[in-house]
Amino acid sequence: SYVLTQPPSVSVAPGKTARITCGGNNIGSKSVHWYQQKPGQAPVLVVYDDSDRPSGIPERFSGSNSGNTATLTISRVEAGDEADYYCQVWDSSSDHPWVFGGGTKLTVL
Amino acid sequence: EVQLVETGGGLIQPGGSLRLSCAASGFTVSSNYMSWVRQAPGKGLEWVSVIYSGGSTYYADSVKGRFTISRDNSKNTLYLQMNSLRAEDTAVYYCARDEWGGRSWYFDLWGRGTLVTVSS
Numbered sequence: 001s002y003v004l005t006q007p008p009s010v011s012v013a014p015g016k017t018a019r020i021t022c023g024g025n026n027i028g029s030k031s032v033h034w035y036q037q038k039p040g041q042a043p044v045l046v047v048y049d050d051s052d053r054p055s056g057i058p059e060r061f062s063g064s065n066s067g068n069t070a071t072l073t074i075s076r077v078e079a080g081d082e083a084d085y086y087c088q089v090w091d092s093s094s095d096h097p098w099v100f101g102g103g104t105k106l107t108v109l
Numbered sequence: 110e111v112q113l114v115e116t117g118g119g120l121i122q123p124g125g126s127l128r129l130s131c132a133a134s135g136f137t138v139s140s141n142y143m144s145w146v147r148q149a150p151g152k153g154l155e156w157v158s159v160i161y162s163g164g165s166t167y168y169a170d171s172v173k174g175r176f177t178i179s180r181d182n183s184k185n186t187l188y189l190q191m192n193s194l195r196a197e198d199t200a201v202y203y204c205a206r207d208e209w210g211g212r213s214w215y216f217d218l219w220g221r222g223t224l225v226t227v228s229s
Contacts, residue, residue, distance in 0.1 A: 031215075033213075033216075037154075043154065043203070043216070043222050045215065045216065048215045048217070049212060049213070063116065087183065087189070088215060089213065098159070099157065100153060100156065101153070103154070104152045
């Protein structure tokens, strides 16, 4: 089955740019989706299809995907961005195609 | 308002059964792919099961043969029947609506989740 690898943690100072990576074999050939989850809350979709944002998500959230790495970029980080972030792909070649990365804890210093 | 509300979680002994419900409002469950996703305490997200709009169902290997996903179109509600529960099934269970983005599926709407604790 397809495996997605995320760093367990990323730290960033307020106002700076955070980059959270999601690694997978030739992930650039797949669509990558990103979710934000704050403590005690359900996940929220923040980026879909590599780089599109749902309505209501700030432009500070952006995504890219190429080669073996997809990246969620959060510009001008705010304290309220502190959360767990998960990448997800749909692996059409699998019987269980919905795959999540292990998650990254974003800490705002 | 478009939303999903899960109910039915609780404390259950190993080997027991539980049925989770997910009531949808603002859209039609049967017209969408609908999934269950779980999250063990302090762990990441794990996809559990999906029911397609046409009725086909699929399961993660970890629950295959023990869990059954279904829906009641008249109640606009999604279900997850969980049998032969194990300690490792302890998790918050979310129902989620699948959306097709043109190239793949993702979850555009989530419920708040319901906690299932399997313990003696």
